Amino acid sequence: xxxKKHEMLKKxxxxxxxxxxxxYAQEIDQTGKYPEELAKKIIxxxxxxxxxxxxxxxxxxxxxxxxxxxxxxxxxxxxSVSQIMPNSLSGSPLMLFGNEEQKQKYxxxxxxxxxxxxxxxxEPGAGSDTSAITTTADKEGDYxxxxxxxxxxxxxxxxxxxxxxxxxxxxxxxxxxxxxxxVEATWKGFSRGKIEDKLGIRGSKTCDIVxxxxxxxxxxxxxxxxxxxxxxMATLDSGRITVASQGLGIAQGAFDEAVKFTKERVxxxxxxxxxxxxxxxxxxxxxxxxxARLLVYDAALKKDTGKPYSMEAAMAKYYxxxxxxxxxxxxxxxxxxxxxxxxxxxxxxFRDARIVSIYEGTSxxxxxxxxxxxxxK
Amino acid sequence: xxxxxxxxxxxxxxxxxxxxxxPVVFELLGEGKKIAKETGSELxxxxxxxxxxxxxxxxxxxxxxxxxxxxxxxxxxxxxxGYAKVLSDAINEYKPxxxxxxxxxxxxDLAPRxxxxxNTGLTADCTKLEVDPEDKKLKQTRPAFGGNxxxxxxxxxxRPQMSTVRTGVMEKSIRxxxxxxxxxxxxLKLVKEDIRTIVIEIVKHKKDMVSxxxxxxxxSGGKGLGCAxxxxxxxxxxxxxxxxxxxxxxxxxxxxIENANQxxxxxxxxxxxIYFACGISGAIQHLAGMSDADFIIAINKNAMAxxxxxxxxGIVGDVNEVVPMLIEAFTQYNNExxxx
Amino acid sequence: MNILVCAKQVPxxxxxxxxxxxxxxIREGVESILNPDDANALEEALKIKDKYEDVKITVLSMGPPxxxxxxxxxxxxxxxxxxxxxxxxxxxSDTWATSNTISAAIKNAGKFDIIFAGRQAIDGDTAQxxxxxxxxxxxxxxxxxxxxxxxxxxxxxxxxxxxxxxxxKVKTPVLLTTVKELNKPRYMNVKGIYDACEKEIxxxxxxxxxxxxxxxxxxxxxxxxxxxxxxxxxxxGVMLEGSLKEKVNALMSGLKQKHII
Numbered sequence: 001x002x003x004k005k006h007e008m009l010k011k012x013x014x015x016x017x018x019x020x021x022x023x024y025a026q027e028i029d030q031t032g033k034y035p036e037e038l039a040k041k042i043i044x045x046x047x048x049x050x051x052x053x054x055x056x057x058x059x060x061x062x063x064x065x066x067x068x069x070x071x072x073x074x075x076x077x078x079x080s081v082s083q084i085m086p087n088s089l090s091g092s093p094l095m096l097f098g099n100e101e102q103k104q105k106y107x108x109x110x111x112x113x114x115x116x117x118x119x120x121x122x123e124p125g126a127g128s129d130t131s132a133i134t135t136t137a138d139k140e141g142d143y144x145x146x147x148x149x150x151x152x153x154x155x156x157x158x159x160x161x162x163x164x165x166x167x168x169x170x171x172x173x174x175x176x177x178x179x180x181x182x183v184e185a186t187w188k189g190f191s192r193g194k195i196e197d198k199l200g201i202r203g204s205k206t207c208d209i210v211x212x213x214x215x216x217x218x219x220x221x222x223x224x225x226x227x228x229x230x231x232x233m234a235t236l237d238s239g240r241i242t243v244a245s246q247g248l249g250i251a252q253g254a255f256d257e258a259v260k261f262t263k264e265r266v267x268x269x270x271x272x273x274x275x276x277x278x279x280x281x282x283x284x285x286x287x288x289x290x291x292a293r294l295l296v297y298d299a300a301l302k303k304d305t306g307k308p309y310s311m312e313a314a315m316a317k318y319y320x321x322x323x324x325x326x327x328x329x330x331x332x333x334x335x336x337x338x339x340x341x342x343x344x345x346x347x348x349x350f351r352d353a354r355i356v357s358i359y360e361g362t363s364x365x366x367x368x369x370x371x372x373x374x375x376x377k
Numbered sequence: 378x379x380x381x382x383x384x385x386x387x388x389x390x391x392x393x394x395x396x397x398x399x400p401v402v403f404e405l406l407g408e409g410k411k412i413a414k415e416t417g418s419e420l421x422x423x424x425x426x427x428x429x430x431x432x433x434x435x436x437x438x439x440x441x442x443x444x445x446x447x448x449x450x451x452x453x454x455x456x457x458x459g460y461a462k463v464l465s466d467a468i469n470e471y472k473p474x475x476x477x478x479x480x481x482x483x484x485x486d487l488a489p490r491x492x493x494x495x496n497t498g499l500t501a502d503c504t505k506l507e508v509d510p511e512d513k514k515l516k517q518t519r520p521a522f523g524g525n526x527x528x529x530x531x532x533x534x535x536r537p538q539m540s541t542v543r544t545g546v547m548e549k550s551i552r553x554x555x556x557x558x559x560x561x562x563x564x565l566k567l568v569k570e571d572i573r574t575i576v577i578e579i580v581k582h583k584k585d586m587v588s589x590x591x592x593x594x595x596x597s598g599g600k601g602l603g604c605a606x607x608x609x610x611x612x613x614x615x616x617x618x619x620x621x622x623x624x625x626x627x628x629x630x631x632x633x634i635e636n637a638n639q640x641x642x643x644x645x646x647x648x649x650x651i652y653f654a655c656g657i658s659g660a661i662q663h664l665a666g667m668s669d670a671d672f673i674i675a676i677n678k679n680a681m682a683x684x685x686x687x688x689x690x691g692i693v694g695d696v697n698e699v700v701p702m703l704i705e706a707f708t709q710y711n712n713e714x715x716x717x
Numbered sequence: 718m719n720i721l722v723c724a725k726q727v728p729x730x731x732x733x734x735x736x737x738x739x740x741x742x743i744r745e746g747v748e749s750i751l752n753p754d755d756a757n758a759l760e761e762a763l764k765i766k767d768k769y770e771d772v773k774i775t776v777l778s779m780g781p782p783x784x785x786x787x788x789x790x791x792x793x794x795x796x797x798x799x800x801x802x803x804x805x806x807x808x809x810s811d812t813w814a815t816s817n818t819i820s821a822a823i824k825n826a827g828k829f830d831i832i833f834a835g836r837q838a839i840d841g842d843t844a845q846x847x848x849x850x851x852x853x854x855x856x857x858x859x860x861x862x863x864x865x866x867x868x869x870x871x872x873x874x875x876x877x878x879x880x881x882x883x884x885x886k887v888k889t890p891v892l893l894t895t896v897k898e899l900n901k902p903r904y905m906n907v908k909g910i911y912d913a914c915e916k917e918i919x920x921x922x923x924x925x926x927x928x929x930x931x932x933x934x935x936x937x938x939x940x941x942x943x944x945x946x947x948x949x950x951x952x953x954g955v956m957l958e959g960s961l962k963e964k965v966n967a968l969m970s971g972l973k974q975k976h977i978i
Contacts, residue, residue, distance in 0.1 A: 005914040046907040486860040489845035493852035498939030501843035523730035535939035573857035581881035691956040
């Protein structure tokens with residue numbers, strides 16, 4: 001399942017996460033600010049451009065590599081995973097459908113750390129029901145006039161560009177009228193909403209983006225008109241493995257905390273790790289994490305070797321989304337009162353876990369995808 | 378090696394810097410005397426430098442029966458090339474059986490170079506030296522694996538048997554004005570071109586404030602200090618030992634010191650050589666951050682405080698009375714060390 | 718400029734614990750790592766490569782076959798070439814025999830302007846191999862290097878002392894041993910790892926290097942291990958008795974006696 005380069009990458013990512021990210025995890029969560037120095041170090045290690053092809057300034061790496069790094073980072077700080085988003089959510093639309101100029105500009109920008117990207121499909125009226133988007137892009141000569149609002153956009157407050165999905169043909173049935181565009185934040189009419197006050201991953205900034213008659217040059221149409229929905233689904237499909245690894249990382253991190261705490265906490269004259277309930281809890285969590293691990297990396301391996309992976313990716317995301325919440329809950333329970341205090345990392349991990357079963361396709365959507373593979377369309 | 382029986386006597390490399398003998402030399406003379414006695418041979422010192430003849434008398438007073446003196450303007454400052462040539466040539470000429478060096482920055486630069494030149498064995502950073510009662514060979518014990526393992530090393534077939542010896546471990550020899558000894562001037566075959574490095578400048582300085590994780594000595598304060606002022610006193614104690622100040626969570630929460638100094642579960646984990654826990658009760662969360670320290674000294678009014686379970690030395694008492702006494706004791710100790 | 722870095726793969730002795738029952742070292746689960754001082758040595762070489770044109774860095778290690786993992790990490794950090802000197806014949810070498818082997822390998826590898834080596838390895842803790850290699854190669858040495866500058870063929874370094882430092886000038890070729898204060902070693906990066914996995918690490922055995930077989934391995938080593946043992950476990954602590962003054966005095970003499978101070 002893994003080659004030498006994956007072993008080395010895991011060692012690097014783990015060392016980096018422990019030494020560089022972990023000391024700041026609490027501060028990042030509490031202030032919502034991401035230290036510039038740390039963001040720079042992540043770029044120096046090239047964690048931000050693992051999967052971006054070399055010809056656009058990236059490392060040309062595979063899905064397993066990205067999953068490994070995502071897992072190790074999430075293990076100490078789930079918010080930090082946004083720093084490597086170009087590998088998946090913000091990079092995939094361009095990697096899969098961008099033309100040469102678009103890739104050289106935007107992919108390279110993200111690989112070199114000079115640009116921050118974002119991905120905008122969700123709207124106030126369109127979450128799981130992606131086809132219900134109402135943002136419009138009306139063709140006018142060499143431009144498309146963009147009007148609408150996207151919400152819950154990760155990196156929204158700080159992005160330099162965003163790949164969005166809008167209706168270019170409002171008369172078309174279903175999803176065939178949707179097109180994808182790369183929209184730059186400096187363009188007139190582009191504005192950002194207030195930064196959301198979230199339950200978890202508070203170190204990752206989120207806001208609404210509003211488009212008021214934004215003139216998008218036709219060169220910034222991504223793919224072909226009407227291809228938007230396909231681009232969106234392809235991106236989410238491919239990103240599933242990354243989010244699953246984030247969930248896996250959170251589960252592993254929460255589990256690590258439980259092991260550490262139960263060895264130290266003494267009650268009834270001995271460490272609580274000697275109590276059978278603790279042992280059974282740890283054994284059960286460890287087993288489920290191992291299942292999650294195999295799901296994630298098997299899906300990644302399938303993708304890397306050109307095999308169909310869509311169902312396995314959905315399974316991994318579904319399983320990990322639920323698992324990280326379960327493990328975080330149980331680990332916090334093992335911490336007792338201490339787990340309820342912000343001084344203990346598990347408190348943050350518990351809150352961070354909550355998003356994994358929701359974003360980039362809820363667990364319910366994942367089940368729809370899986371059932372679709374089983375039963376056929 | 379041909380006839381190792383030709384090698385006789387115990388030599389001590391009498392390291393000097395700017396005409397001051399490095400303190401470890403007196404420890405080597407103390408240990409060397411014992412070894413010379415057990416091997417039935419003479420204790421000699423090897424002194425290299427410029428204008429250092431007067432130091433020879435000190436070495437004799439501390440027990441050297443012979444002092445080999447190698448003087449030259451070229452040897453004013455330590456250089457590897459200069460000192461290694463002089464001492465290697467002398468080893469080849471006089472054939473000492475044993476040569477001891479202090480494991481100082483100089484000793485650890487010089488000794489291996491010499492060992493490679495005269496092709497003999499060298500054991501680094503020895504903490505114990507013994508003479509085997511039967512074969513009279515030197516058994517050299519030293520720490521390895523970061524101190525987790527001790528190894529006893531022998532050099533059966535090569536001479537001289539050489540060791541660098543950890544400073545501050547062996548017993549210093551006792552100065553005796555009555556001691557007699559001879560000074561032998563060593564013929565030098567040293568020219569300027571032999572020395573390839575140039576010492577431009579020697580700079581002495583006091584070490585800057587060290588971080589908690591790097592500190593070798595930490596003086597930590599807790600609720601038992603009673604007030605913020607207490608930390609000034611702890612800083613004074615830390616300064617006498619070149620250490621850093623730490624704190625328990627209780628002291629940080631009370632606003633007596635910044636939380637950067639906090640040691641413990643939700644603070645910093647430390648592993649110093651010496652940890653003073655002053656007025657700290659020893660809650661598990663604090664112990665989690667410091668129980669791996671090499672040596673723990675606890676001071677607390679409460680004899681039942683859990684900190685005493687992990688302390689190597691426990692003092693039951695008011696920290697505000699005990700710490701000033703410790704400051705005095707360590708200051709005095711430092712003065713004695715400098716004068717020695 | 719050609720730079721050679723001597724590196725060793727070591728167990729992470731900071732993580733090694735002693736079995737309280739058997740009194741032996743617990744080595745399982747202890748990671749093998751690039752010796753920390755050697756990471757500083759490599760980093761300084763990489764800094765020179767960052768700054769100047771036409772710098773080639775070769776990393777060389779004497780070790781068992783699995784040391785190639787460590788060498789690959791050095792390549793991933795930015796070294797150009799890696800050589801592993803490995804053979805059963807080298808087994809059991811003390812520092813003298815090791816330095817004979819490594820210096821022969823270095824002669825085989827080419828001519829170098831600077832050889833960087835870490836001051837000491839965290840398993841052997843001797844700090845002897847660097848200076849002994851310098852002697853065998855006939856090179857000047859400076860140990861405990863905490864600061865480094867180069868100007869043409871002249872190197873200016875700060876040599877760390879216990880209470881300060883010396884500023885020393887020396888012309889290349891030279892061997893320098895490095896301490897942790899010299900620099901902060903960089904991390905590998907993802908691209909570096911991918912490239913390193915494509916590179917071949919040369920492996921040299923005893924017949925590949927110009928070494929006298931009588932001067933290598935356990936048999937030729939002048940020093941031998943008589944025995945090894947784990948240090949006595951920490952006993953229970955002592956509660957000092959008497960008046961406060963007496964307690965303090967007892968503390969001071971105890972500390973002196975145990976060589977803690």
